[in-house]
Amino acid sequence: MNAKKIFAKAYLWLVLIVLYAPIAFIVIFSFTEAKSLGNWTGFSTQLYQNLFSGSMQNSSGLLAAVKNTLLIALAASIVATILGTVAAIGIHHLHGRKKQTMTFLNNIPMINPDIITGVSLFLLFVFLGISQGYLTVILAHITFCTPYVVLNVMPKLRQLNPNIYEAALDLGATPAQALRKVLVPALRPGMISGFILSFTMSLDDFAVTFFTRGTIGLDTLSTYIYADARKGGLTPELKPLMSIIFLIILIVLLVINIRQSKQQTDKP
Amino acid sequence: MNKRSSWALPYFIFLVLFVVLPLMMILLYALQDGSGHFTLYNITKFFTDKDALSTFALSIEVAIENTLLCILIGYPAAYILADNKLNRSAVTVVLFILPMWINALMRTLATAELFTMAGVPLGKGTLLFGMCYDYLPFMIYPIYNQLKKMDKSYAEAAQDLGATPGQVFRKVTLPLSMPGVWSGVMMVFMPTVSTFAISEFLTNNKIKLFGTIIQENINNSMWNYGAALSLIMLVIIGLTTLLQGGEQAEETSGGLI
């Protein structure tokens, strides 16, 4: 191994250590009972027990926030995946100006910072007199998730043999059958990564939810943490919760990526 | 054939309703007073409001510094990750992208606590560090993608024509990776200007960024002024997008997983 390689590896690991320090910090301090972060009072799984038994202060608030976060993410990413896939197929078959317009419009939510998406939707809902709650948050999440589904499905469409849909018709499939049996399976990898991306972005969102949740006291994990932190004391059980979420995401991503790189190397 | 192009229609309507129309709303509210009359007051208010102006200047400054910092740290990392000789593991790449999927607020809170524990006073230094920490993956990923898909024969052709490794990098690799850098800039610069919660946590509310004043105005029902501030931000987004040509965004940020 030459010096260049050692230096490169060292650099990567240094950056990784810095990147993961705060996450490791949360994980480590999830195994102690202390109320505040950074205060080690001996190893304990008490916080995990509290989390799972629900025996903590304001437990209903945190559990509701977790439930809301998951429900919103699920609803938004399912709708975004369907809407985005149908849209991608449409855009793929557009030409010239129309295609450019759609691509441009599709880029706007990705370029817009969260706060602009949030404020603009907030103003729309206010203007139209729509009372804000679950539905507006889900709509807002669909808005920023769908472009990523489109983006993940488009390359699959480009790779697709342009005749594949016609081949199905030629063999006797009706348009609906051709869609179900050929097009959707061929696009599935793109749809799945679009879905996962949507789901995680929805989970992580703070700003858009913050502006579109209205005043009915709807909290997601992010807004709950924000409110909690503003009050001063962070609910200690957030630490084990975050550790668990981190672990799940780590596993899911690693599995997906390892599977993908395996598939790529398998191909001749 | 034409039938399938009409599948874009539902999404087109959706985009008009929930993307274009809301942006119009920002314009509409920015140019109105509280009772719905047309006015430029909100815009002029910003340009005469010393606090808002200095916050704006500070936000831009922090965003520029943060973006440069991300490039400085992120580019070498992306370069090493994309080089087959230096890194062969796909897992390492995943590890670099992974933090993007962890709740940013939670990570930021942890960073702030980490500083407090280490006895570092919260202020501009911790703000910059924390921001860079938050946005670094967004810089690394598009650059990595761009470098990865680059045809190796360009570099080989340059070597063949007598370029030293340093010259190959300066004259071939770097220029060809610029679209990735631009995508990274887009994904780091604007979000930095507009963050609100993160800057509050990282500086213990000592430093406000532009996003925070927008949020405060909206939350205090000063919708028109809030909209005007958003409009100013939109103008900057438009300018930066024009600057980079707008097209690469699709290529490099696609398929994050």
Next chain:
Amino acid sequence: MAADKDIIIRLEHISKSFGDKKVLDDISLYVKRGEFITFLGPSGCGKTTTLRLIAGFGKPDEGRVIMEGKDISDVPPYQRKLNTVFQRYALFPHLDVYDNVAFGLKLQKVPEEQIEKRVKKVLKLVSMSDYEDRDVESLSGGQQQRVAIARALINQPRVLLLDEPLAALDLKMRKDMQIELKEMHKKLGITFIYVTHDQEEALTLSDTIVVMNEGKIQQIGTPTDIYNEPVNAFVADFIGDSNILKGRMMRDRRVAFIKHEFDCVDEGFGEDVPVDVVVRPEDIYFTTDPTKCQFKAKVNSCTFKGVHYEMWVDTDTGYELMIQDYDPYEVGSEVMLYIDPDDIQVMKKERRANTYAAKVTGEGKVRFLDTEFACDTTGFEEGDEAVATIRFEKVDLLDHEEEADLTGNVVFILYMGNHYHLTVKTETGENIWVDTNDIWDKGDFVGIKILPKDIQLSKPAAGNE
């Protein structure tokens, strides 16, 4: 014309446009039951569009597609009794070989054991029996091709459509597959409609060839007909190597070209009429007998081509001809040549000059080809309709736009022995034919200039409106 019961597919006056571009212009043809028919032409000639209309992917703007006596123009593809082998195969990437082939039968809800039997049978037919469980993306091009054929055949179509099925294969594989396709056609006894741009492939495989160009049928005939008796310069040039030359029919069975007179077998052109003449390079013979010699030439190049030698000779009258012979002649040597009357193919000239409907727009000004030209308008009033005639050699091509009257792209090049005959398509889609000594490439963007003195105006022929 064949009897109706022998005809499986008939196209009647089919026209089709995409946007402004007319891709098919009044196509009429019939396909006999059980024959191997090939649509041949350069890319963009409309051959694939024709095939797609037969398959049902798109409807003709005008005209009808008739299959077994029934108008199927409005029948969707999944209800037509024909199947297609697509360009680059279009195998379903998420299904293995077995499921790809079984796709059509599964849609028809054929019982599983019967599907299995038929899949096995058809895979055996294409020699892919051991590949049932393979992932289609792991197969080679030739193997994918076989699976695609099997998939199309399993529905037992009456007509198999093949859209450039061998284009993606390498030369050796292509030759092998050609033989197999031909055998398959014999064994199955169904109709094959084949699309290709490869003239050699068309000549090898087909019972009937339909040569197409720019959305029009140029010639329909057997491979030998088309090779030996091309009806126009395009067909002569597209099929095989040929010397295409300007000629003049002196009288019946006597034609002049390369400034010599020859006996030929063609009649009925009239006397002293300009024609085009095609002589295949293998039909020009060397001789040492001065009494047989019709003209002399000097060999200027000689290349070995595997079976024969290809030689270019300069005739004593200043023309360049291509000759193929089994024996080489030294470069620089003087040779004596003759051509058999049988081997001279005389074709009617499609046009002798460029003619356009024009409108006089003012004193010394005339408009045609969407462009205003200066020319002598003596005898015409402003607003008069006229016909503008420009000789081929009077059109100047420039490699830049400045000074040009209009611009266009070179779409077709014909070497006529001592000059090039070019077809240039203008921006508005009209053709200008040009004779030139300059070398241009197909696709070149050119400026077109016509001098006022070279535009001849005449009154439109009465009743020609």
